[in-house]
């Protein structure tokens with residue numbers, strides 16, 4: 001509607017972006033666990049019912065508790081994001097809020113279902129027959145995946161805005177379903193949902209890998225490692241294929257982003273694939289070059305023409321170095337995880353056992369952090385690679401930001417809050433993990449019934 | 462009824478449910494704050510955890526629902542409110558983080574000083590958050606949020622008599638709702654002593670909120686004359702209804718009819734929220750922005766309303782199941798037995 005009289009300073013714009021990146025980068029890890037852990041938990045509970053072995057139920061109960069705590073933290077961090085969409089980017093929401101509203105509304109319902117059934121699942125642990133209880137996990141899994149789909153389709157719209165017309169700065173003729181199912185929705189949602197399961201699998205497995213390195217070699221630890229690790233390792237090749245699809249998509253729909261990803265400044269054929277390197281004086285330097293690589297990957301022929309950054313004005317180019325390096329990090333981790341999975345496969349095929357060298361478990365510990373690094377790097381590629389646009393081709397980030405002064409102070413406050421939140425979350429999860437194998441022990445997820453008057457132990461701070 | 466009007470109604474239903482359900486949760490945090498020292502307060506804190514644990518997340522999704530419907534249905538209003546009231550809303554958001562996280566962590570930790578720390582964060586933010594949300598309501602109601610991006614006064618828009626009234630009323634109402642809900646739960650869980658304590662508190666806070674609301678009429682008369690004019694004309698039936706329901710609630714509390722009082726107290730809060738809506742209609746940002754000027758295009762409104770209707774069909778039975786399950790005791794000895 002009316003454009004404000006104030007204008008945001010450059011420092012405030014940077015602060016707003018950093019606050020958004022911090023909050024999203026934080027939330028997305030929790031969101032991945034929110035999508036993946038319910039499936040893992042339900043799988044363990046299903047095995048418990050099938051085999052009658054208590055070890056599966058103990059694992060399921062432990063994961064369920066972690067899920068409860070993580071869900072609570074994920075919910076608050078997500079709520080903050082809904083605020084921030086307006087607090088930081090009123091210029092985006094005031095004009096385009098109605099275009100991307102539908103997936104967010106659908107997401108709201110998915111959350112609601114998820115929150116209700118997480119409550120039922122945890123509170124009902126002792127109150128429902130086992131099989132009925134297992135069934136209550138199904139809506140959690142479905143709505144978790146659905147919410148990831150919905151919210152990423154909103155993000156995809158920012159990359160491929162569709163389903164509206166712009167008349168005098170106002171939006172008309174909105175077709176909300178067309179906006180939601182825009183061309184970027186398929187590549188992004190597939191890649192993201194796979195990432196969520198991979199991150200959950202590798203992170204969970206890394207906790208048990210630590211335990212095994214410390215000497216815990218019982219069935220509880222082995223299964224706690226093998227179930228999530230195998231799931232994630234199986235998904236890794238699929239994820240690489242999905243990433244390839246996403247990159248090929250960019251070649252046709254967002255060539256500027258692909259050019260930034262690969263550091264391609266000049267349009268032409270026979271474009272090499274660049275690994276590493278930084279931008280100096282308008283060219284990518286110190287990179288390892290694979291001749292014709294990019295042209296081959298995009299069009300299967302060395303003569304394939306790749307659009308370079310020279311096709312857009314300098315003011316419309318994203319920063320190349322961070323996008324390029326983030327992409328290399330993501331791809332590097334992706335292939336590293338593939339190799340690690342192959343190692344397990346090989347050992348299992350030969351001896352029906354984990355690889356013997358302790359190196360395998362050490363690498364498996366790293367795989368947890370690595371998958372999170374790939375996740376964050378992927379988002380840097382997507383978001384920074386879209387700059388300077390917030391809505392690709394329609395709205396610049398600088399025009400979307402809240403013109404009120406003082407956003408920098410807000411960033412400091414929010415950053416401090418997230419530091420505290422991170423420390424507290426990690427600490428509480430470690431306590432949950434170390435509380436012994438008796439999962440019905442004294443520590444409880446917020447949705448559970450309180451343990452019978454467990455008096456806390458006194459310790460000196 | 463037009464699609465935009467329907468959307469307004471759905472939005473307001475969401476806000477009402479947020480006030481009633483999450484409001485009680487905030488209030489529980491208020492009583493947690495006042496529960497006393499570690500040993501003396503333990504039974505009360507235990508009751509509070511037991512009662513809000515399984516449902517609090519579901520209760521708080523209503524806020525997200527309201528935010529999303531607002532930015533989808535009336536995007537310029539969302540942009541104006543969020544940008545001008547950036548300060549109280551950031552503080553409320555921080556309160557929401559602290560509250561949700563600390564509540565989860567307190568339950569999952571078994572060391573006393575940590576429980577104390579998380580408990581204090583939970584309790585303090587339970588009071589601070591509704592206060593700031595109340596000031597936001599006051600800012601909008603008194604016409605201090607103009608359309609446009611950060612076009613209003615960044616401080617005075619929420620530091621003014623109506624906003625302070627809104628904030629204090631919000632905290633008081635939350636405390637009252639929680640005390641009143643907890644009476645029944647304490648009795649159900651076999652703690653008649655706590656039920657009696659909460660009955661006393663519900664009576665005191667209920668009276669205090671009533672007196673405050675009456676005094677508030679004078680504040681609004683001086684500070685937000687347009688709103689108060691409509692409150693005593695167009696919205697008068699709702700205002701009177703709220704007063705009657707409030708008085709009935711106090712009487713029922715005296716008579717220890719703890720289940721029935723839930724209905725009348727909810728009615729009192731609902732009536733006053735809808736009284737505000739009626740008094741302000743058709744303006745979303747008084748004095749000059751009617752909802753018709755800021756509503757999304759009909760296709761968007763239709764799509765979201767259809768989705769909302771379909772969602773409700775799945776949601777309401779699930780919610781009912783959660784609430785019913787939650788009133789049930791655990792089957793003894795079924796821990797981790799297949």
Ligand code: HDD
Nearest residue numbers: 188191192195240243244246247331334374375378379382
């Ligand atoms: C476990 C995490 C993970 C792994 C191993 C990979 N990715 Fe990825 N990638 C993501 C996690 C991710 C992500 C965080 O989920 C992103 C951000 C936005 C999105 O949709 O997915 C992403 C974005 C993203 C994009 C940008 C999409 C866009 O902006 O539209 C491309 C081109 C790739 N990826 C390509 C790859 C390739 C070629 C990989 C091969 C190894 C790969 N990714 C592995």
Ligand code: HEM
Nearest residue numbers: 017020021024025028151152155376379383384389390397
């Ligand atoms: C559906 C999900 C998402 C939406 C709707 C969204 C939206 C936004 C918006 C509105 C901005 C600010 C404008 C801009 O700088 O372009 C932004 C920036 C950013 N977001 Fe996202 N985002 C999403 C997911 C994520 C995730 C999961 C991450 C995780 C790391 C992320 C990382 C960033 C970064 C790094 C920036 C700053 C870009 C820059 O300043 O150059 N985003 N996002």
Ligand code: HEM
Nearest residue numbers: 030031034035071074075078079081082111115148151525
């Ligand atoms: C790629 C990006 C995102 C994904 C995959 C994602 C997914 C999820 C998931 C699965 C949850 C459930 C909580 C949990 O299980 O931990 C959640 C919570 C939430 N997310 Fe996100 N989210 C993303 C980005 C965003 C963005 C950009 C917003 C804001 C506009 C947002 C808003 C929320 C809200 C409000 C909640 C709390 C819901 C509740 O109380 O259950 N999310 N998110």
